[in-house]
Amino acid sequence: MLSVDFYRRDATEVAHDLVGATLLCDGVGGVIVEAEGYRCDDPACHAYRGMTPRNRVLFGPPGRTYVYFSYGMHNLLNVVAEPDGQAGAVLIRALEPTHGVELMQERRCMDDLRNLCSGPAKLTQALGIDLNDNDRSLWNGRFEIRAPSNGDDVEVLVGPRVGISAAKEWPWRFCLSGSSYLSRPIR
């Protein structure tokens, strides 16, 4: 189990270190194979233009969920991560399904493991995450993030983030090398 201090660091560092960890929601989930960091000094970060009702959780303590609704139909899951006095988060973009695969297949209406959690909106659908899961603790109840087991050799590839219009080139997307469960390949 990761301590709160793990999340009390720069969001880009936390994003890097979350690759290889296991994310579970009510026991359903898998290994994080893709994550992106968003810091408060970053034009693509929701916290960049100050606090609003939607993003207020970004300004609260690290180690909580930030879920928001996008494109009129998708929920996206973040983990709040920042040093004291800042605001930032890690977008969880893809999982390798390992726990509760059948349930995820039902929710996604498909069997293909590679398509179950290979995108930020796919994985929230597979794990049954919606706006009600915003601002939840990672230590009480529904959510759990387990560190990679000791000795696991995690090779992480770095590249530009996906789907944003600002700060496109900043290399704050982190992927598990060789994974076939990414939302898209990394160059």
Add this chain to the structure above:
DNA sequence: TGTATGATCGCCT
């Protein structure tokens, strides 16, 4: 009160 805009996905060509 009105309008533009998405940290996307899946289907179409």
Add this chain to the structure above:
DNA sequence: GGCGATCATACAG
């Protein structure tokens, strides 16, 4: 590779 779906949010007037 292109595009439509579909609506909460943010911000301007």
